[in-house]
Amino acid sequence: MMTLLYIVIGIVVVLALVALVLGSSSSAQLLDLPKGANDKDIRALVKEGKKLQAIKWYRDLHQVGLREAKEAVERMEEKN
Numbered sequence: 001m002m003t004l005l006y007i008v009i010g011i012v013v014v015l016a017l018v019a020l021v022l023g024s025s026s027s028a029q030l031l032d033l034p035k036g037a038n039d040k041d042i043r044a045l046v047k048e049g050k051k052l053q054a055i056k057w058y059r060d061l062h063q064v065g066l067r068e069a070k071e072a073v074e075r076m077e078e079k080n
Contacts, residue, residue, distance in 0.1 A: 033060040046076045 030053050034041075037057060045054035051073060058069040 030056045033057045037061060041074050042073070043080075046073060047080055051077070 002026050033056075038061070039057075039058075042054050042061070045051075045057065052075045054076070055066070055069045058064070058072055059066065062069070064072075
């Protein structure tokens with residue numbers, strides 16, 4: 001009986017991992033900063049709720065670290 005339980009738990013774990021990998025591979029792709037982009041474009045991303053993309057673009061545009069970019073984008077969120 002315990003063996004069957006372990007098999008079921010194993011199958012559930014494997015299915016959860018597969019779903020996690022498949023789900024994150026399509027939604028976690030962030031776009032590179034387009035040429036000519038500026039803070040206005042980053043603010044537009046913030047308004048659309050695309051915070052991770054906004055942080056990436058802010059880092060690329062201003063050549064800053066993750067923490068500074070995250071704080072800057074959060075300040076933009078507060079202003080909206």
